[in-house]
Amino acid sequence: MVRGLFVTLEGGEGVGKSTQLRLLNSVLPSYGLDVLTTREPGGSPGAEELRQVLLFGQSPLSLRSEILTHFAARFDHVDQVIAPALAAGKVVICDRFTDSTLAYQAYGRADGASEILSLVARLQEQLGADPDLTFLLEAPREVARVRLAARGAPVDRYELSDEGFHARVLAGFQQIASDNPDRVKRIGTSGQSPEEVNSLIVKAILSRLQQG
Ligand SMILES: Nc1ncnc2c1ncn2[C@@H]1O[C@H](COP(=O)(O)OP(=O)(O)OP(=O)(O)O)[C@@H](O)[C@H]1O
Numbered sequence: 199m200v201r202g203l204f205v206t207l208e209g210g211e212g213v214g215k216s217t218q219l220r221l222l223n224s225v226l227p228s229y230g231l232d233v234l235t236t237r238e239p240g241g242s243p244g245a246e247e248l249r250q251v252l253l254f255g256q257s258p259l260s261l262r263s264e265i266l267t268h269f270a271a272r273f274d275h276v277d278q279v280i281a282p283a284l285a286a287g288k289v290v291i292c293d294r295f296t297d298s299t300l301a302y303q304a305y306g307r308a309d310g311a312s313e314i315l316s317l318v319a320r321l322q323e324q325l326g327a328d329p330d331l332t333f334l335l336e337a338p339r340e341v342a343r344v345r346l347a348a349r350g351a352p353v354d355r356y357e358l359s360d361e362g363f364h365a366r367v368l369a370g371f372q373q374i375a376s377d378n379p380d381r382v383k384r385i386g387t388s389g390q391s392p393e394e395v396n397s398l399i400v401k402a403i404l405s406r407l408q409q410g
């Protein structure tokens with residue numbers, strides 16, 4: 199059976215994920231690859247509606263409800279967009295996936311509580327879509343905050359959280375990288391242009407495809 203490659207971009211806000219998604223979408227087809235770029239929360243019409251609730255809803259959700267809502271969006275996104283694209287042999291590149299639920303909900307909100315980590319692991323087992331390769335983009339929080347202020351996009355619920363939350367999220371991503379050394383590649387984006395970061399990612403994707 200043909201199966202494409204599932205690549206995810208992860209990291210805190212403002213590290214350059216969306217920038218890399220756009221660059222990959224324009225560069226990878228020149229290597230003859232059929233590419234689909236997408237994002238979470240969102241990526242399918244139903245999941246984009248859930249994104250509004252998660253990021254801009256008026257009432258805070260309980261932690262378990264927030265996790266289940268991220269996964270409700272993710273199941274729809276996988277069923278309707280990601281799985282069909284992988285089955286058609288595409289390289290699917292997704293801006294955030296389950297590692298973000300681990301970093302933001304399990305580590306950021308629950309400080310790594312074992313019952314929350316195991317809830318996420320059980321939901322992920324049911325999902326039937328695991329990234330082949332993940333790029334964890336990193337920049338010091340102060341650098342990312344200056345970039346976000348300059349970008350000027352609407353500020354969502356997570357960006358408004360206190361700095362303690364953001365520190366736990368970044369430590370969570372580091373823990374995920376050290377737990378998954380074969381899958382997760384860490385790339386610093388401070389002091390490297392978007393194009394330099396992009397060429398590192400492209401090289402790693404092409405090398406992974408050559409390994410088969
Ligand atoms: N390597 C880089 N060096 C300097 N600036 C960068 C770099 N990569 C991206 N930027 C800029 O930083 C800002 C944030 O980048 P981007 O929107 O790609 O981040 P993001 O990780 O997708 O953020 P979010 O998770 O909040 O959507 C943008 O204005 C972008 O142009």
Ligand SMILES: Cc1cn([C@H]2C[C@H](O)[C@@H](COP(=O)(O)O)O2)c(=O)[nH]c1=O
Nearest residue numbers: 238239268294295298299302303356357
């Ligand atoms: C998938 C996912 C995302 N989040 C958070 C992380 C970000 O603050 C927002 C998404 O905003 P972006 O500008 O598109 O990066 O959502 C989360 O908390 N849990 C998740 O599973």
